[in-house]
Amino acid sequence: MNRIYKWLPDRVDIRLRVIAWAYLVAQILLVGTGGLVRLTSSGLGCPTWPECSPTSFVPTPELGIHGVIEFGNRVLGALLGILAVIAFIAILRLRKERGDLFWLTLLAGLGIPAQAVIGGISVLTKLNPYVVGLHFIISVVLVALCTVFVYRVYTAPTPRSIVVPRWFAIVTHITSFFVAITIVFGILTTGSGPHAGDANSPRNGLDPVVLQHVHSWPAYVTFVLTIVLVIGSVRFRLLPVRRYALWLLAIEFVQIGVGLIQSNTGLPGILVGIHMMLACLLASAMTAVILFLKRPAGQDAAPEDSATATGSAAATGSAAATSSSSTAR
Numbered sequence: 001m002n003r004i005y006k007w008l009p010d011r012v013d014i015r016l017r018v019i020a021w022a023y024l025v026a027q028i029l030l031v032g033t034g035g036l037v038r039l040t041s042s043g044l045g046c047p048t049w050p051e052c053s054p055t056s057f058v059p060t061p062e063l064g065i066h067g068v069i070e071f072g073n074r075v076l077g078a079l080l081g082i083l084a085v086i087a088f089i090a091i092l093r094l095r096k097e098r099g100d101l102f103w104l105t106l107l108a109g110l111g112i113p114a115q116a117v118i119g120g121i122s123v124l125t126k127l128n129p130y131v132v133g134l135h136f137i138i139s140v141v142l143v144a145l146c147t148v149f150v151y152r153v154y155t156a157p158t159p160r161s162i163v164v165p166r167w168f169a170i171v172t173h174i175t176s177f178f179v180a181i182t183i184v185f186g187i188l189t190t191g192s193g194p195h196a197g198d199a200n201s202p203r204n205g206l207d208p209v210v211l212q213h214v215h216s217w218p219a220y221v222t223f224v225l226t227i228v229l230v231i232g233s234v235r236f237r238l239l240p241v242r243r244y245a246l247w248l249l250a251i252e253f254v255q256i257g258v259g260l261i262q263s264n265t266g267l268p269g270i271l272v273g274i275h276m277m278l279a280c281l282l283a284s285a286m287t288a289v290i291l292f293l294k295r296p297a298g299q300d301a302a303p304e305d306s307a308t309a310t311g312s313a314a315a316t317g318s319a320a321a322t323s324s325s326s327t328a329r
Contacts, residue, residue, distance in 0.1 A: 030073075165232075189208060
């Protein structure tokens, strides 16, 4: 046991960074497989929980392809749980000097069993749309937590100071509020539409046509506010805020396009699934923008820009040396 403990990272290295990225990607992929379950009406492919059927933990031939799809989603959830344990164990030696990483992995790790329980309740309640919606909300929160984890493994655990104008920070947080509202109304809209996860599952009883319009309003407000953030970040040369604001804008542009197409083409399943994945990417990008409003004290460049800054410094030094050499000649 002592040998294993000594093998664990004693500083943030490539192992922790790989784990952090894998954690984030797996969270988003789980949403994708969850969407596949719903869009293929496989939500009750495994009609019981935690077993797949009353007589088996794995899908039986009688359950068909729906059982395989639903069981596959459960397996990925279990693998994500294993990854959560690996992430938590990997930072144990760092828990004192990197308490931020410790609490992030603990919170994200606790979200995995919570998801499993809520997933089980959704099956036992025959895919109640509000329980399924809560399942998705927690997924979005976990994606945001994993985004913070990725950010933190690239930054020093020092006090952070704001590096953007106050109005920019205010607009950013207002944008994040509308992102959250957009996602919530998107969940309600899906809960009122045809993609319930099973042909006989209940709907929330709300008017899907009305909700489509209500869902679009905060989405458009988010889009306009994001344009303001992009313009502001370019105007004041706010790197890397500008980079993630541009990513945020690009995701929103695609998301709005997909939303308009699916609302005018009868909500094809594949587009609804893409819409769900984009919602998680939207939450991740919004989280990144918020994180880069501040910078560790004494750090002149953000982590992602360090290589660029080093390269620029080297180029500047080389140019200066060349100029001095030319002057000497």
